[in-house]
Amino acid sequence: MANVDILIVEDETPIREMLRMVLRQAGFEVQEAPDTCQASRQLSQKRPDLILLDWMLTGQSGIDWARRLRRDADFSDLPIILLTARGEEEDKIAGLDCADDYVTKPFSPRELIARINAVLRRFGKGEKPGILHIGGITLNPEEHQVKIDRRPVNLSPTEYRLLEFFLTHPDKVYSRTQLLDRVWGREAYIEERTVDVHIRRLRKILAEFxxxxxxxxxxxFGYRFTAQL
Known part of the structure; x- marks a missing residue:
């Protein structure tokens, strides 16, 4: 991905080397740091487009550093993806409070690149998404069209964005606050109950099919979208 720079913060050398190879093969420019101290120095010299951050690091943990960045006006809007071996939903929710996504180890290179591109798109970078197909639902981003069982579906702009987010993040739990951040945007001043209203509307439409x-x-916790019914 030309002109997209990713900072890898990972203390295990073999994993860091693997990530470097995968990202460069996908066309990204890569910076590397083994800990948050070096990563902070690199941030002061060059701002990346995204940080790929290991949760458990030697010294300061990745999640603590991510929380610090969120409180820093210069980096509060910097996209962060956490790499974690933690699989409990409590941990996932905690991670998403300070990161834009998480990838659970072990993961496939294809999944990682897909997650990176999904986060970059939310921040105006990355490849345009292709047509999404999940559980009989088809979403075409270029045509801004949704079909279920090949039948066109009329959605409001918010319902469309919510469904698109769910389709690109299946089988993950998101709190109302996290959905507000990722679907409405961090700058939107909207009450959490607004999420419930749009979830009900989207469910009503899906119920017809x-x-x-x-x-x-x-x-x-919140809500999860799944095709595993």
């Missing part, structure tokens, strides 16, 4: 169960309520 027997797909409303694809949006699951995870009590105490």
């Amino acid at each position: 027997g797909r409303d169960a694809m949006i699951q309520t995870v009590r105490g």
Whole structure:
């Protein structure tokens, strides 16, 4: 990906080398740091387009550094993807409070690149998404068109963005606050209950095609979209 620079912060040399190879093969420019101290020095010299950050690092942890960056006016809007071996939903929710996405180890290079491009698109960079097909739902970003079982579906702009986000982030739990950040934008001043309203509307539309169960309520956490019904 020409002119897109990614900073890898990973303390395990073999993993860092693997990430460097995968990213360069995908066309990204790459910076590297083994810890948050060196990563901070590199940030002061050159701002990357995205940080690929290991959760557990020697010294300061990746998640603590991500929280610090979110409080820094110069870097609060810098996209961050956490790499983590933690699979519990509590950990995932905690990670998404300070990062834009997370990838659970072990992961495939294809999944990683797809996640990176999805985050970059939200920030106005990255490749344009192709046509999405999940569970009988087809979303064509270029035509801004949605079909279910090959039948056209009319969605409001917000419902479209919400469905597109779910289709590109299946089987993950997102809190209402996280959905507001990722669908409405961090600068939007909207109450959390607005998310519930649009979830209900989207479910009602999906129910017409027997797909409303694809949006699951995870009590105490938020919502998950899944095609595994």
